Every structure is written in structure tokens, then in C-alpha cells.
Amino acid sequence: MPNREIDIAYRVKYLSILDQEGQIDQELDPHLPGELLLKFYRAMVLARRFDERMLILQRQGKIGTFAPIKGQEAQIGAAAALLPEDWIVPSFREAPVELWRGKPMERMLLYYSGYSEGGRIQEGLNMLPVSVPVGSQMTHAVGIALGMQYRDQKSVAATFFGDGATSQGDFHEALNFASVYRLPVIFLCQNNHWAISLPRSRQTNSATLAQKAIAYDMPGVQVDGNDVLAVYCAVKEAAKRCRAGDGPTLIEMVTYRLSMHTTADDPKKYRTEQEVAEWEKRDPITRFEKYLTERQILGEGQIRATAEEIKTQIASAESRWQEIMAKGIDPLDMFDHAYAELTPSLLDQKEIVARELEEKK
Amino acid sequence: MPVEFKLPDLGEGIHEGEVIEVLVKAGDQVEDGQTALVIETDKATAEVPCPVTGTVLDIRVKPGQTVRVGEVLIVFSKQGEKEQKLAPPPGTYEEEKGPGEKKEEIKAAEAAESQKPAPTPVGLVAAAPSTRRLARELGIDIAKVHPSGPGDRVTPEDVRAFAEKKPGPEAKKEPIPEPAPITAEPVPPPGVLGSEERIALRSVRRATAKRVAAAWATIPHVTHMDVADLTALDAFRRRHKERVQAQGADLSLMVFVIKAAAAALKQFPYFNSSLDMESGEIILKHYRNIGFAMDTDRGLLVPVIRNVDCKSILELALAFKEVSEKTRKGQATNEDLSGGTFTITNVGPMGGTGITPIINHPEAAILGMARARLQPVVIGDINDFEIAPRLMLPLSITFDHRILDGAQAARFLNVIKAQLEEPETLLMMS
Secondary structure, eight states, X not given: OOOXXXXXXXXXXXXXXXXXXXXXXXXXXXXXXXXXXXXXXXXXXHHHHHHHHHHHHHHXXXXXXXXXXXXXXXXXXXXXXXXXXXXXXXXXXXXXXXXXXXOOHHHHHHHHTXXXXXXXXXTTSOBOOOOOSTTTHHHHHHHHHHHHHHTTOOOOEEEEEETGGGGSHHHHHHHHHHHHTTOOEEEEEEEOSXXXXXXXXXXXXXXXXXXXXXXXXXXXXXXXXXXXXXXXXXXXXXXXXXXXXXXXXXXXXXXXOOSOSSTTOOGXXXXXXXXXXXXXXXXXXXXXXXHHHHTTSSOHHHHHHHHHHHHXXXXXXXXXXXXXXXXXXXXXXXXXXXXXXXXXXXXXXXXXXXXXXXXXX | OEEEEEOOOOSSSOOEEXXXXXXXXXXXXXXXTOEEEEEEOSSOEEEEEOSSSEEEEEEOOOTTOEXXXXXXEEEEEETTSOOOOOOOOTTSSOSOOOSOOOHHHHHXXXXXXXXXXXXXXTTOOEEOHHHHHHXXXXXXXXXXXXXXXXXXXXXXXXXXXXXXXXXXXXXXXXXOOOOOOSSOOOOOOSSSSSOOOOOOOOHHXXXXXXXXXXXXXXXXXXXXXXXXXXXXXXHHHHHHHHHHHHTTOOOOHHHHHHHHXXXXXXXXXXXXXXXXXXXXXXXXXXXXXXXXXXXXXXEEEOOEEXXXXXXXXXXXXXXXXXXXXXXXXXOOOTTTTSOOSEEEEEOGXXXXXXXXOOOOTTSSEEEEEOOOEEEEEEEEETTEEEEEEEEEEEEEEEEETTTOOHHHHHHHHHHHHHHHHXXXXXXXXX
């Protein structure tokens, strides 16, 4: 009986292009056009400002609980590296990605006001709604990818999840299935270091989350998740592999949630302000703004103009949201978007609700 | 149309919160999103923003007040709309608004409050609900079961083993009394017997109520009393009074008692400790910060003098004067009012022949002083004595019986007494 070691050729790559001081690695610079860089910048600032505004609206009692994204804006790099026909399967902390894809802010506000209509994705956006149960969405992305493969499409399904989700069974099922079938899936783990109040150190004993890919024999990459360029490049490469039929990739984006898990918790109770201050130094927007300013792609005037523009943009989205709310929404709508065809029991329920609404009139 | 801003559900399923700070006042021009209030709920402390851009018409809440979701907090008028004067709703707040309490002080008192670890009720037992149920079914008081599980958890095996040793009915005897409720007292019916008035329990009063109730319910208090002969000390004090006054301080009796207590605390470290019931440890503190209870306009406050054992009598007199004046003027900071390891309370200026103070949790003991009076004192023995007028100070030391015993308290108080009776020793010790 042989008793020997099996050699597994494997390593986990780490990628960082723009450091926290805004200095770029000359060799790794993807040389993206200035126009695209400005688009990145604007998208990240919009995401930050919208997030701040949502927090105020929540505290005013105008919207319900939501998961702030502050500090994780560089995720837009992932969406930017994909094509419009690729599918995005988010969890609940991907507002920047949703905005990048073109989901209207009023829809997002509607969703957090408790209207299911807000979760509806317009035709052609190729994105699933927010998925609140942790980890549940990864298998959906695998299913979408299986469908693409079956239809001989060259598109990609990219799914987002947090560090906490890697401890869910669904994560391993999804990775396993995607790898066995060499499906075009990009697993995007937003390691923001805190699963509500559970620190990354208690989440897993693995040195990286990216190395979880090893067991499924797929590439695992760790990137500086606060570096929009690194995120962009890593996802671009993973998408290339997907399209070439080389199967899935797991990307761990190392980032930090600067705000609360959701508006219902108080991070001061479980982490130190010092830790937060350390991560504030690595803010994705600050370093990118510095980089763009130093390269003279962005000027003082433009920074101010962008801020003003975004303020107006958010305010007008808010008034559109208010209009929709004031107009009211047909309650029967809730039956119409989960299934292409209603099941008999849902059909019954829809009739009952319709009847009751009629009686109330 | 004025906008009534009601407390939203700040978390998931939050019903109420406590107003910590009010950051706007009537007449303020505010912006939509500007922070108006800081509210603490069970889950989080949240900044609550103004809902509109406009003017603050009326503020219906005060710091320290508990507000329920849906309750009106502030009334605003929206920008561009005519301002309206609002009649205050009947009976929602007191008639007189006054200048309001000093915000800093309330914060300090409450911060001091929040820094204290939650009191561990007497007889609190770690056990799973199923284990508790088993104990109930077997008629066993779970508090009596010796825990063998991790973290002193009572396991079902412990309960069964206990049940075998002691049959149910016997185990039922002598139940450990339930801890006194700390917060919820039954509310008496509204004034059916005559006119009554309801005063909101707020700020310092509220903090005091919570603190003393928690200490009383948690700590088995014992008080030991004695009387110290201050005649010599008083003469000493008079001799040096002016010299200290020239330095800008007062050589009061309190200063000597602090000095004496500092030395006693050094000699008896358990009087300068805290009990951590959760870990089953006594924490001996290697620093000695003495707080002294002060009756102020705003209620009972306990300013603290730090590192008393490292200060001379003059330094103590200066520190005492500084911190007590600050506190009296309402300028004491959170730091001035926290961090004590031992407390002295002196009711003497008001009178009294003896007191039984409540320990300032989580400290281990408190020293009480009543009024020093000239008393006829028998000096000598039964065969050879004289009766002389002496200045006698009643002292009491209340201690946590979980940490300390009566004999230690007697020795501790003897050390304080000896120093006060022979002022020279104050210079020798500590």
C-alpha cells in the first residue's frame, strides 16, 4: 500500500495596483482611458453619497432597514469589467454595482420602503434582485451559468457575497458544481472583515478566503478590494477565462465596511474606532481621487461639479420615488414577478386578494 | 402645515429609545438631514436627522426621556411655509422649561452609569432552558445545584445528581430569595386619594436611582461603625489652616479623612477592589482614586480625586477644592465623575449621629462620616478616670460581604481612626 503525498500544484494570487496613497504600480497599470477612469470615480462618489442619503432617510423613518456600503465602492470595478449581456447576481451590499448597471435610485428607495416593485429589474439589465438570506444567491448564479452553457452563450454570471457567506454550505455547493461543469461563473467575495459582529478571524481559520478555491480546483485570487483598478483587472481576467470555456474563478476582494452592518446595529459595540480609522486611510475613493488629480485627469472644479451634479441627481430620484409612493401601487402587482406563469395556488390567492380589494372599494 | 416628526423605528422592531442629546432648539433653521437628536435604543445609539428643511417650532422631548416609536419628538415648519405658533399639547411636559440641565453633566452621569458592568443579580444561574425546566419539574431550586458545565453552567446531569441526593420537597425548602427588581416597580394607581403630581425621573436623579437600586439588589451590605476622637486633629487643623488657605485651598476635615483612607486602602487592598462575579474573580486595583459624594443643585454627584495615595495633604486640599468647585458649578467632566475605587460620604455638615451608606458599585466599600460633636468622654479605667469634652466623629464603613468580612472592616476602620486621632501618623503612613 503506497503511503505518499499527492502534489497539488496551486497558489493563490494577490493583486493590488493602486495603493492607499494613490500610487500606481507602473507594471500593473492597465492603462485605461481617462474617460473610463472618470466614470469609475463618478460611480464611486455617487454610491457613497446615495448611501449617506439613504442612512438619513432611514433615520427619518422614510425607508426601512438597509445595508450601508460605505467603504466598499470599489466593487464597481467588477461590474465595469463585465459586458451588458453578463448576469450579475448580488447579495444585499451591492448598491454601487446596481447603480453602475443602471438600476434607478428611485427603485432602490422603493424597495427599502417595503415595496416589492422596487426589487423588479428592468428588462435587459441582466441582474437579479437583492438577495437577503446570506449565501442563497450563489447557487442561482451557477444555475444561470449552466443555462448559458446549455445555450452555447459566451456570457458570464458574476455573483457577490460576503466573508460570512463562505461558511455557508451553499458556497461550497456552488463552487463545486461550477467547477465540475466548468461553468462561466465569477464568485466575488466581498471580504469586508465583519459578518455583522463576527470578525473575519472567527469566520474561518484559512489564511485567505481565496484559497477556498483550491479544494474545487479553480483559480483563487485575492485582490485589494479598495483598489478599483485591481478589482477591474482581476474580474476582467476571470471573465476572459469564463468566455474561453475555462470555468469559474473565486475572487476575494479585501475591503472593509466602514459603516454598520445594517441600520439596525451599532458597530461601536463590537469593534474599535481605531480599527475603523485604520481602514479609513485605505478609503477607495480618497486614493482614486488622489491618483486622478495627480495625473491631472481630474481637477478641483470637476470634483465640485461632480458633487453638485450628484446631489441634484439624488434629489430628483427622491422626488420621483415620492411621486410613485404618492400615486400608490397596485397590490396585485406582488403576484406578477416571481414566476413567468402563476402556480394554481398563487392564482387562487391573487383572485382572493382581487376580490377583497374590490369589496373594500 | 407644521411637520410633526415622530420617532421612527430605528432598528428592526425597536419600540422605544432614550433621548441622549437634543442638538437643535426652537427657532433654529435646519436642513433636511441635519442631526436633530441622539437616541439610544436597545440595539444602537443613532443620530436622528431633521426630516425637512425649515424651522424648528417646538421640541417635545428632553435628554433622559424615554420615547416610544410614533411619539412626536419635534415639530418643524417646512421652508417656504408660514410659521405657526403651536400650543403645547396638554400634559406632555412640565410647565416650566427653564434653562435646562447642563448637558455635559447629564452625559457624564449617564456615561458613568453605562461604564459600570451590568449588575449580576444574586442567584443568577447559567443553565439551558431545558435544564431549568427539568429542575422545575423535579422541584429543585436550580440556584442550589452545583454547576459542572463550562462557564459554571448547570447541566441536566447536575440537576439529576442533585435530585438523587436530595428529594424534591426538601430541596424546595429555603429557596434563595429572588433578587429585588432593579427597574420595574409596580406603578401605583393614579391619584384616587387626592391630588398628586408626577415628576419625571430624569438625568442625575434617574442615574442615581438605577445605580443605588442595582447596588442594593446585588451587594450584601454590612456596616461597621466607630467613633474617632478628633480633638488633636482639630487643633492641628486650626494651626495649619491659614498656611493652606494662603495656597488657595481649605484644610477641611474631609482632606484628612481622604488622606487617612488612602493609607488604609494601601494596607487593606481588598477595600480597593471590585468583584467580577462572572469570572469569579476579585479585581485588586493598584491605583487609589477616592470619590466623595456631593449634594449639588442637580442631585448627588461623586467627583473623584485620582491617585490619592501619591498626594500630600496640601495637594489633596487643592485637588479637593478644585474638583468640588467644578462639580458645584456644573463644569465637572465625565472624567472628573468617574474612575473611583472607593467613596467617602460626609453627611456631617447637615448633622446625624451615624449613617449606613450604599456602596458605589462596583466598588467594595464606602466610608461614611456623620457630624463631629463635642462629647463627654471617659478617659482612663474604672479606677482612675476623668471625663473630658472631646470632639468625636462617628464613622461607618459599609462593605461588600462577598469580598470582605466584619473583622477586616473593624481593622480597616481602626487604621483610619488611629490616624485621625494622632495627626502626626498621617505624615508617617502612605
